[in-house]
Amino acid sequence: MTEKIIRLMQGNEACVEGAIAAGMRFYAGYPITPSTEIAELSAAKLPRIGGKFIQMEDEIASISAIIGASLTGYKAMTATSGPGFSLKQEGIGYAAISETPCVIVNVQRGGPSTGLPTFPAQGDIMQARWGTHGDHSIIALYPSTVREIYDTTIKAFNLAEKYRTPVILLMDEVIAHMREKIEIPNIDEVEIYNRKKPKSSPSEYLPFHVREGDIVPEMVNFGEGYRFHVTGLVHSETGFPTNDHKIAENLITRLINKIQDNVEDIVEYEEYRLEDAEKVIIAYGATARSVKSAIDSLREEGCKIGMFRPITIWPVAQKQIEEMARKVKKVSVIEMNMGQYFLEIDRIAGKYTTVNQYGRVHGELITPEEIISFIKEG
Amino acid sequence: MTEKIIRLMQGNEACVEGAIAAGMRFYAGYPITPSTEIAELSAAKLPRIGGKFIQMEDEIASISAIIGASLTGYKAMTATSGPGFSLKQEGIGYAAISETPCVIVNVQRGGPSTGLPTFPAQGDIMQARWGTHGDHSIIALYPSTVREIYDTTIKAFNLAEKYRTPVILLMDEVIAHMREKIEIPNIDEVEIYNRKKPKSSPSEYLPFHVREGDIVPEMVNFGEGYRFHVTGLVHSETGFPTNDHKIAENLITRLINKIQDNVEDIVEYEEYRLEDAEKVIIAYGATARSVKSAIDSLREEGCKIGMFRPITIWPVAQKQIEEMARKVKKVSVIEMNMGQYFLEIDRIAGKYTTVNQYGRVHGELITPEEIISFIKEG
Amino acid sequence: MGTLQTLYVVEEWCKGCGICVTFCPKKVLEIKDDKVAIKDLKACIQCGQCELRCPDYAIYLGGQ
Amino acid sequence: MGTLQTLYVVEEWCKGCGICVTFCPKKVLEIKDDKVAIKDLKACIQCGQCELRCPDYAIYLGGQ
Amino acid sequence: MLRQELRLSGSGGQGLILAGIILAEAALYDGKNVVQSQSYGPEARGGASKSEVIISQAPINYPKVNKCDILLSLTQKACDKYISSLKSGGILILDSSVTKLPDRDDIKIYSIPILKTASNGLKKSMVANIVALGSIYELTKIVNRVSLERAVLNRVPRGTEELNKKALKKGFELIKNYRSKPYGEVC
Amino acid sequence: MLRQELRLSGSGGQGLILAGIILAEAALYDGKNVVQSQSYGPEARGGASKSEVIISQAPINYPKVNKCDILLSLTQKACDKYISSLKSGGILILDSSVTKLPDRDDIKIYSIPILKTASNGLKKSMVANIVALGSIYELTKIVNRVSLERAVLNRVPRGTEELNKKALKKGFELIKNYRSKPYGEVC
Amino acid sequence: MPSQLVDKYYRTESLPHIWCPGCGNGIVTRAIVKAIDNLGLNQDDVCIVSGIGCSSRASGYLDFNTIHTTHGRALAFATGIKFANPKLHVIVITGDGDCVAIGGNHLIHTARRNIDITTIVFNNNIYGMTGGQYSPTTPTGDRGTTAPYGNIDANFDLCNLAKAAGATYVSRATVFGANMIIKQVENGIKNKGFSFIETITICPTYYGRKNKKGDSVDMITDLKEIAVNKVSYEKLSEEQRKGKIIVGELYKGKRPEYVEEYNRMVESF
Amino acid sequence: MPSQLVDKYYRTESLPHIWCPGCGNGIVTRAIVKAIDNLGLNQDDVCIVSGIGCSSRASGYLDFNTIHTTHGRALAFATGIKFANPKLHVIVITGDGDCVAIGGNHLIHTARRNIDITTIVFNNNIYGMTGGQYSPTTPTGDRGTTAPYGNIDANFDLCNLAKAAGATYVSRATVFGANMIIKQVENGIKNKGFSFIETITICPTYYGRKNKKGDSVDMITDLKEIAVNKVSYEKLSEEQRKGKIIVGELYKGKRPEYVEEYNRMVESF
């Protein structure tokens, strides 16, 4: 066992390091604050490790290129921020329906539109779920420390491959730009999910057929002798377009259920001082750090409070939140937006307890002091 | 009073007629099924009535062009479907933060991605609310008959002007492509909201200042002697960008509150046989037509059932739905998707009653028979 | 035998556009009931003009 | 008097890039404490080279 | 006649969408409620095409045709595809080029030379849709004749009014003549 | 010393972000928890720039500096902007070019010629940030000297190691010499 | 039974295709396949990338690695594919709308990078799939459903544009001269860099009908009159040039290819 | 007190601007204003449209009808504005990234339509606002933060591209030759159609620093060496041409202008 590497690392850098550890060898992107370092570091690192970096003409081209690259067998990633994330929505839908694994990083900044380009926000939570047209499934993860960025990026790639789906990695300007201590795990301690080789021969290969016991269709890469067709149209197991209503419904429900049926495998969350909590705060990303500080202070004053921090934002940890809601007096959702995840929590927890919300959109991380007074007042 | 005109009209045509009645004189678009007739009819009609039609190179250019035109004083519209709607998201956010009135029609088709281009769906309900990045307000309307398309298009323009906001007009392939009887109202019976002339002189004009008693800032048109600045960055009342956190928060909350504080003025809905209903179906657009048929049949069998049909999809008619939910045993949301509006209804009504959902994504209008058996079973 | 066996028609694919008929320099082909028909197979010189431009792959020269 | 009054500097706007100094054909200008300074006003021939290229509108010829 | 549902089927380019619109408009002139819709998009390219009309005294909610009362099929493909959607007791109007008749004895079948009438008799195959309308009218009286004629003239291209009037009349006649034959022969 | 918060402020291009990183890295070598962040984007262009470091024995949750323990300001603008964020009892290190001293008597102020030392004494104004680090160290001993030196060498461009070592030393000296003066003169 | 060529390279189970009777798309598609056959490329090493439109449906009929992407983005997907797996011969099939309306930006940038992709534009002067709206190549004055009074836009000279953007092989042919398409596609694939082949095809259903161009036979035979080679074109008077199209290989250049440059950079470490 | 020119046409309360010391953006912006002044246009009749980038911040400083749009879309917004209100002189200020990276499609289509818009590209060979990534105009081999080993992309010849797309006035000048910019903007505005003016400007902060080009003074004086007019350029040998930029009015064409064509169509009813 080699010595653990401890470093001071920026969030965006940890994302690139995690991606590379996960096997990312293709990056296509277009720069935008505050995600740009991800492109810059990928440009510096990938050519040196047998990977490919390309700066495309815009965000739409970038997501298109990573989907193309993924189909040839690469683990591929792009990173952007609000305006670019909006532009990538059509491509995200294409990745969803064509079941092409890829990772899209969105380092959120103040919106809407150009908004507050250099200041943090958590305003794209709902967009990550609902930004593209039509019904589809999505996975979105949201780390809150630099080390967790590293781990979560790896997880993003693993889930992308396992569920053949685009995975959104959400960050915010605070965690993306701050540097903190990170202990880089040994590569052999890290679990990496790689695309399985197909069991079928080219002649029997049905590119969108799910084998008994599998979650998703076997994925073959372009150029490996299996000549199959990929389309964004509704398609049958053969990969060819169809208007057949039954097949259409089967496809769309399968796309959604492959995620919904495996929520327990996908959801990850942290419970902080929840044991005896009567009040619970739900928060994620940088905001969750402020919440932790606030909870520590409140606990000192005798307040029985804890935090539920979703790391998997989508799919939502419905079961866990429900269970928790049944036990507590109040749930508060604290986020750097005007109440987005709140809606989902209110839906789930609101049936069992009171749910309220504290949100700011002023371009600054919510402080522990604010949280403390919000909790005390309400 | 002139004679009422009764015609057989297609949904898409009624949209164009309504838009013209509302004062739409600028259309920019890019064709896409099933919205294309809106562009085609605009191309035929606008040049003949002093209006402007331009086919742009894509959907992004189209929404950009209508925002530009709106700033010169035109009532402007673009129409699209799923993939194009995804591409317009960045522009919608720009219209929201710059408070530029405009109407974006989305004739929904089966998604995600290219999906089922010629078949109906209602899969962009959440996207209409959350498709662009950052916190913002939106108004989305959804008619369900050809006559209502006409009226609702007018309403869309009126609300766009009154609240200085992009308004999304949602349709589905069923209502967009069917023809039915429409009685066109006399133009003098139609209420049209026109942009008010500013009270300020050019030197005192503050383009983003809301006068006491007004809902939105006075809007002046480019070229009228008021030389002001428009930006997608967070800006102060002067229109110039700022990073000031207080101003940022004021702006974003004002954008949201101008809609939220006026929900009662904006929401429109139909209540169908609700008087003594113990069960309520919530449905919109074409699906609501099937629901009506189903309710009529169910009522004949003695089932006390009715429908709440939101015409204003966003903002949601929270108060009305809450009130209704308190009174009934069950609320069923029926929509051509895998459960989108359901989430919002579940959130609101789920605190008071049971809420369930019936959705199809097979590219066909849900039939009354399906609805009847869903209601009977569940 | 040569010519006789080398001109094939895939009837289900033919959409009757008539392009082959026009390009055939020897008037071998005609449209009958909205489909291509071989009128005069003997005249065929196997120039391949029909196959080259049939948008539906419904006519071709086989063998060699 | 003419020349004397016609060369103006807006000190708060000057970012001290030195472009004006370089382009002045008469060495009228210099950089002092990170700002432009008029070293030899008498030499100025009002050619306008400085104003034309000052990226910050910090130097210009007035009057006429 | 609370709600009558018609399905006009054939292949793309036979003008069936226009036929549906004309029929719907005629019903509208009669003061009825009406909904017309059609199959759309690339489907209509080459393949089977359909146009649907619902005519009703009462307001029409559900706007789609599921089981229809009257089915017109101008091609074998269309007939095969849609025959099962015809209600028991319904009327099937077939172009006589459709040779494989459906195996149903709960419907009335009329096999008439619509396409031939249009292309031979009128030297313009593009009026087959209007011929078909004439036949539908004559058979069902689903709309008023004056309304139908008005709707035809309102919707056909300028300059083709006379031709279309003639086509309509030919359509009437196809049924008038047909009537004289015993049903037995067809079923 | 559970949690120490530093804010390094000045104008864009003065290398304060790097200074923050070096300081954070040094603390990390000491086995401490540490978070470094900075102001970002066009703000940093021309205008005031800041870099923040939090050093703590315990894990750091809230990662931002609100009220700081130590404030470095290399320009008047930065001093004016951030002075109110310095805790009562905190330490203010000013470049001596900052002439308008803040009107606070609850803090300790050190006015030292950082920029001049860097540009005159070392003929390289780009090492002002390292000079500043030296002074901060000498004044606060917030990190170990060995760690600081290691961090400096790790982060400065190859080839400038010697220069930067010298700069660091100059920074130490500025404070050592400064100490001999009575505080009175400064406040 | 289909022909050997069709049998080998088409997914015959998906035929007949959805294109209208007399549509030129089938002719161009066959020409591409014939060129691939002439070059003897291994089917497993060919990747066909298309966008959205009638023409872009071609990918589904062909038995290679095939992908039908989103509208306008075929070249961006293709760039990802080629850059990731340079072993693949990447061929893009796209319409005039797909390639230069919504997709114009990707065209110019792919050309600029001179990445080894062969693009064949099926230019039918109209948006076929959506039912006949005018496109950036609809000649000025012609009609489309969104240009009921005649199109007032100028139309692009696609070859000129591709050349100015950096393509290193630029050519044009028509479905009348189908053999010319075959030759050009062969040369385009052989060119190590970005190749742009504009094929003038016919859409009798929309462009033809809207503009009274007759049926497919009329339209294809018209192309004979319209298409002239560069040498002949230059001899024509201004007046005579009206309505003519220059066909042939219009430009061949030599510039470093993108993936090779990348590899060169990597090798330099 | 600022100069008369600045006082009249700038929103002086927003000065000093955010641009770095020695950034060329201020020089180009002044040249545009000077051209407007020379033409005597009424401020109320001028509309400045910009995208996103350092250069695109210019709109906020200028006292006209001004709009700072989204990244890459300035020309599409401008098209809406001009078509809606043809009375306005619409001038687009855009960066090389804004105009030809993300915005390339709108450029070629606006040029194709020949709508009466004057576009001035502030070409600093880099993405300035985001901190120095290479752009489609970064010369091959030069460095940016995303091209740490040197850019392998070929760079566009913007003027060539604009011309091929259909612009009817195409010119280039540098901030060294600021008077030339003024003249070209005047002529661009006077041209009834789409005018494209490429101004070569300097970004000492990123492009300069990354590529060891010295400070702003070095960079601006370098431009003197690099820029040659067409006539001189043609006299140079292949070797001598390396690294040179042709400046001057490169193309003037005459084609119907879009809005006029629209009006003509309307009048024909």
Ligand SMILES: Cc1ncc(C[n+]2csc(CCOP(=O)(O)OP(=O)(O)O)c2C)c(N)n1
């Ligand atoms: C984002 C998006 N916008 C619009 C469309 C609708 N659409 C599909 S194909 C097409 C144009 C087709 O024209 P072209 O590329 O010339 O191909 P053709 O059908 O003529 O072969 C359009 C506008 C779409 N599918 N996606």
Ligand SMILES: Cc1ncc(C[n+]2csc(CCOP(=O)(O)OP(=O)(O)O)c2C)c(N)n1
């Ligand atoms: C959709 C979108 N993508 C990316 C960005 C980030 N961004 C802002 S400006 C810019 C490029 C600026 O380059 P250029 O247009 O050359 O202008 P400069 O700053 O160099 O003047 C980029 C990539 C953005 N704001 N929006």
Ligand code: SF4
């Ligand atoms: S006007 Fe000319 S001579 Fe006078 S200071 Fe300016 S550049 Fe020098």
Ligand code: SF4
């Ligand atoms: S050019 Fe302008 S900013 Fe630069 S030094 Fe001269 S006056 Fe100052």
Ligand code: SF4
């Ligand atoms: S619409 Fe035109 S391009 Fe499309 S298949 Fe038919 S003929 Fe071909």
Ligand code: SF4
């Ligand atoms: S970064 Fe470059 S382009 Fe931007 S303001 Fe600074 S010098 Fe100018």
